[in-house]
Amino acid sequence: MSAKNVTLKVENLNKNYGSVVALSNVSFEILKGEVVALVGDNGAGKSTLVKCVAGSVFPSSGSIYLDGEKVNFHTPGQARDAGIETVYQQLALVDTFNISENLFLGKEVKRTGLSRLFGILDRKEMRRQALQAIQEFNATFPDVNATVETMSGGQRQIVAMTRGAFWGKSLLLLDEPTAALGVQESKSVLEVIERFRSQNQMSLLIISHNLEHVWQVCDRILVLRGGNLVANLVKKDVTKSDVVSHITGAYSK
Ligand SMILES: Nc1ncnc2c1ncn2[C@@H]1O[C@H](COP(=O)(O)OP(=O)(O)OP(=O)(O)O)[C@@H](O)[C@H]1O
Ligand SMILES: [Mg+2]
Known part of the structure; x- marks a missing residue:
C-alpha cells in the first residue's frame, strides 16, 4: 500500500x-475513504485516542501522521486547520442558531465589496452552501431555518456531522454518534454515515459501544483494552462475538 493512500498513521x-x-504503544493506519470503528470497554482509552488525534490532548510519546506528514497538534484548531474535524458527544452546537449559522460558526462568510469593510455577513450565501451540504447527504429537515434547539437528537447529530464533513478535508472523528439516540434516529445517522462513505473522500473513525451499528457502517474495527490496541480486524473476516471476545479479553486468556 503506497503512503498516499494512508490518511492517518498512529x-x-x-x-x-x-x-x-x-x-x-498504540499503532495503526486508516486508509483514504475507510470507515473504521474504535471499540472497547469503558475506560479502554477510546476518547483519549481520539482526543490525541484531534489535538485536544497531547500524547506522552509517539507519532501521528496525516496524509503522510508528521503532525504535532497542540490545539484542536491546529488539527482542524490540517483537515481533521471532530464531533464530540456534546456536539457543541449553538441551540439558538439555525443550521447554516451553526455550520459557519466562527467561520462566517463576509459580504464582498464595501459591506465587507463593515463585517456584514453574507447570510444568503451561507444558507445556500448549508442547504447544498445537507442535500449532499440526503438529510431531510422539516424546517431548514429552524433553530437547532427545536430539533431531535438525531437531527442535531446530522447537523454536527454535516459541519464536520463541510470543513474537514481528510478525517472525521465521531465520538459515539448514536449513543443518545432512539432506533429511528440512529437509522438516519447511520444512513448519513453510509452516504459519507459512498460520496466522500474523507476517512472516518467512529467510537461506538453498539456493535450492530458498527456492523452496518464500518470496514474495519480497532479494539482497545486497558490502553492497548488488542485487535485490528477487517469486518468481513470476523463475527460480532469475535469482537466481543477481544473487548472482554476472552481471547487473551
Ligand atoms: N483527564 C484525565 N485525567 C486523568 N485520567 C483520565 C483523564 N481522561 C481519561 N482518564 C483515564 O484514562 C483512561 C481512559 O479513559 P478514556 O476516557 O479514554 O476511556 P474510553 O474508552 O473513552 O471510556 P468510555 O467508553 O467510558 O468513554 C481511564 O482510566 C480514565 O479514567
Ligand atoms: Mg469515551
Missing part, C-alpha cells in the same frame, strides 16, 4: 495521566 502512541496509562 505510531507507538502513549498517554499517561499521572500513574494511569490511558494508551500504551
